[in-house]
Amino acid sequence: NQSEEKLTEYLDELEFLAYTAGASVDKRFTQRLTKPDSKTFIGSGKAQEIRDYVKENEIGTVIFDDELSPSQLKNLEKEIEVKILDRTNLILDIFAQRAQTSYARTQVELAQYEYLLPRLTRMWTHLERQQGGIGMRGPGETEIETDRRIIRDRISLLKDKLKTIDRQMATQRNNRGKMVRVALVGYTNVGKSTLMNALSKSDVFAEDKLFATLDTTVRKVVIGNLPFLLTDTVGFIRKLPTQLVESFKSTLDEVREADLLIHVVDISHESFEDHINSVNQTLMEIEAHQKPMIMVFNKIDAFAYEKKSDDDLSPETRKNISLEEWMKTWMSKSKYPTVFISALKKENFPELKKMIYDEVLKIHISRFPYND
Template sequence: MSKYSRKLKKLYDTAPVEETAVLVGLIHQNQSEQQAQEYLDELAFLTETLGARAVYRFTQRMERPDVRTFVGSGKLEEIQAYVKHFEVDMVIFDDDLSASQMRNLENELKVKVYDRSLLILDIFLKRAQTAQAKTQVELARYQYLLPRLTRMWTHLERQRGGTATRGGAGEKEIETDKRDIRNQITLLKDKLKKIEKQGETQRKGRKGIVRVALVGYTNVGKSTLMRLMTKADVLAEDKLFATVDATVRKVVLENIPFLLSDTVGFIRKLPTHLIESFKSTLDEIREADILVHVVDISHPNFEDHINVVNQTLTEIGVSNKPTILVFNKIDLVPKMPSEEELLHMTEHEIEEANFLDFDKLEESYTKKMGIPPVFMAAEDGTNIEKLRYSLVDEVKKHHIKIYPNYLEDETIDLSQFRDME
């Protein structure tokens, strides 16, 4: 589509025009080009979740970001030329920008500039459903925006109903904006305290029942698994952060009741303000007796995702809880063939197939976690019985602590389910 045609479309087409974005990432020391592209794949998925389309990527190998414009002057000129020629709507950086970098980049590029944190915050704001989640995200967003207000700042305009760049706003108006944001932060904190008190009352009412929380990287299938376990109408879609609000449902297995909660997915470089603000969702994890760590085993970086989740759990002080590791989406992973089958394959075919040895994974993670992992596919229910029996085994340990005489003679032999397919 020519620039002229696109302008006409913007002027006369009543359907919303999909915004376009350019992605920018730095390749740091000891990082490969492939790894940088994988990170940008995730950034592109985030961009799509926001409702925009990534049309091009720029990368630059640098030891550290440029203090003024994040990328070098030559790379900035390349980005500027591309944005101007193709009339791109926004430029998205895969790292956080300082206030001065954001200001300088907006002045140079003359379009909306997002960094990773702001992108995630806007996605959360878009997907939050409950009053509590909306309040938490708004608070995190205002705390992020306060030090970054500039004359060309466009993001606040969305909340005021406008989309155009603010022109001619002076220092006085910026100070007024800052004062308004500080007031909003105070109001949102007060509102959140009231909501959290209600949440604490609800959680107190759940004492006397075992609590299980689903945790994991975003888009690994937690909500699909939640729906499978509870038969409830829980939102599950192939987008990052489909779940922002914590969802709690009662489940009964082998006559033992427990509460199962689906929590917000973690992600690489999750904004600090968001972690601090999402107290209630994190409380579901903190107050859980058992964690079910769901992993998308079909993702090439699933082990990195495990590390990101474990690091976040450590940061919020829950890394010592009993955890069942669930390797989900096994239907999307080619299984290790038999020795006979391997003899008829070339080295290239074996390398291209990227087989995973489930037996070795099970052995390795059983040693690390103390509980055998579960391999399953939540989408079609494959091996769901394995998870149910693992859950019953762990839930029973906690249930008996609460009710010592309940089902004390009943035990479940998990060995009979080890080889289930």
């Protein structure tokens, strides 16, 4: 069943995120509901089952693949009696661990406070109800009020700080002058940094974890006689917390202001078509979807083709489609120049470079219509 497969993939990704954050996953629980329970997200029977398991096996944390509402989080913590994380919180945590520059750290801190603020509020309404409206002027309220005020002050301070850095970065981008700007975009972990290194012979951090790159790196690259600027951007991911989309505005500005996008896809990943859609969705949100683009299907060396038997022709499963068939499908389907490479083994690099050269040259020419 196809949605069963999707579910497994989503949980694979969540497990990978958890691993990136430094956790190891012990067990998975799933439940089919027509819609999430408004109070506890999952049904009470399932919550019970998880609680028993957590107790028995001394599990420290339970992670949910969706963003939980403040009250769902609170109720679940009461019911399961263990620390609960949702997808947003997990991603924020990874970003916090990986932020290198003061800019990235400021962005993550802002996103974390914005995530926290409504959760503090709800905690208080919950308390209010418990106290039945009597004696509400106790220290509890003052404390939470103070916390909230401190957080709000901190949020506006961080926003000011970001505005200042944004302005500096905009100036920096302007100072880069007339050089054509190319941005690598793609789902997280598809090989953007590896490709950046291979093209610019630089040493950008590449690691088999999600979001190895949080800050943008810009390198000057020359292909043939054509120089251009190549930017590596933060990886996109399904259900990226809205707080982060907003706060990584300046990182995304690199994409928004690029002349050419190189959309890198990990063709060895089972869900690569979902990843393409996710990335296109984000590009649409930041209004960068009409830019010239090159589709780069990476990791052809890792592509596994598992035809179950000779007469097994069911085209539904990706495992039954060979790389050649994928290539044909995508070449004919894609309205963009398309190339299949291995960034790791530098396979098909001449083809890739020619493609980039041609596109960059087109942009050059369009800028200087009177030069011949």
